[in-house]
Amino acid sequence: MTSPARPEVHRHLLPGVDPRIFALRVADEVDAFVVRTERFVALVDTLATPELCARALELIADETGGRPLLVVNTHADWDHVWGNAAVEGRAPIIGHRSAAARVRSAEARDTWRDKRAADDRFDRVRLVAPTVTFDTSLTLDGGDLTLELLHTPGHTPDHIAVWIPQLRVCLAGDAAEDPLPELWEGDASSAAQLVASLELLRSLAPEQVLPSHGGTTDPALLDRNLGYFASLSGRYADAVRAGGPEFETVFPDSSGLSAPALAFYRACHRKAVRAAAAGRL
Template sequence: MTAPAGPRVHKHLLPGIDPRILALRVPDEVDGFVVRTERFVALVDTLGTPELCEQALELIADETAGRPLLVINTHADWDHVWGNAAVEGRAPVIGHRSATARVRSAGAQDTLRTKRAADDRFAGVRLIAPTVTFDTPLTLDGGDLTLELLHTPGHTPDHIAVWIPELRVCLAGDAAEDPLPELWEADAASLKQLTASLDLLRSLAPDHVLPSHGGTTDPALLDRNLSYFASLLTGRHADAVREGSLSFEAVFPDSTELSAGARAFYETCHDKAVRAAAATLGATAEQRQAAGLPG
């Protein structure tokens, strides 16, 4: 027998975090989470393929025994929801209303074609939209724990974060990331949305912030991400942003521990943020008004 090909899911307790929350980690790809409450078990994200999601469901079989399963999609990016086919018909899949159009978009079909051509492990992926959608904050009352689903756009339009007030834990999805979260577009509106989302999460004063990438639980991640964006707009980097000359190294001189692949990714995220900041600084008064920015 040979070991099954492709990435594996690992179930982790997180240091300092209540054991009712477990991480489901696909190394170098994404972290899903499971939250066990008295009334239900919530799987937060279905990972990048149905096979990975099946592995995750096996790993949490003890947690789900005797309790209904609810699935939450933080946002319709491939690494978070392409496992949805594994839970189709088995559990409600909860997501923001705008996730449905993203799952069914031509862009999603294109991404699937591209990833299938590059890697056989995507052969079993089917694009499955959430079955329960919401616009305003949605509260799931698990008895001992409450899950508040908060619309936090800016990384993507459909992005939601999960706030668990009893544990002061925020599952931040991709709204927060080390060293920086990626913007949806390199424009003023995306930058404004993402900073507003980070502000909202920080206003909750979480003790623990668990993003979907990077494995940290440090609540100061929100402050670091907000400081980064502020430094582009009003801080010490604003002049370089205006000149279009702000390098990744200039802002993140200590990021030498990043792998080559991660560094290349975050450099593109930084370039996008700089262009969004330049658009914000250079936007005309009319454009600023239309985007809801201060004049």
């Protein structure tokens, strides 16, 4: 089967954000980010296919000015790292230690098989793992800007966010999402982990929060996501467990979402409700 139109990547300037940071946007799919420092250019995520990542590299070719390229994988989900083959051998690929294991897992190969069956744009994907890994945090000193890579699990076990203290900018990956982040279902503690990760990011007091989905820069996104989880475990908990009308009340404002996005986030909501009903929040 083939898809009717192949998504394209565009360079996207972020209003109000320091111009050393910009997005590489694949509409309705994901944003990767570029951070230009004195010492290196960091590409945060490689998009969903090597073709998209190769095109992204063309779009940023004028940024490098001879500086080395560093690649960061926020987590090993298909939309974030399946472009890794395009940078293999050209740049170190930095990620959490468990991201490497996820890329090499049978589950990743199953996902690839399913995605290829649905869309031939995934035919040329190769599953390429990070080449530099860490466990808790890793600091990349770019001179003018520092990238602090922080383990922030809950969406996935291998998730990392990027904190840039000089600009008070947080690249949140999928730890924060509008209207709500998705929980990892393979670990009973993922809901508590995600709340802890959101609290960690909020404790940094970012002035701008850039998630990989949703296109916002609003730092209040962290409060909104935390408030959502608090409402599931707080005064609505019993009603949520009973599946009553508060199930809808707690669902965040979803105006502006496309029908497929709404269906996706409703499924995320059901996962969070199950976690709350099981007392895991």
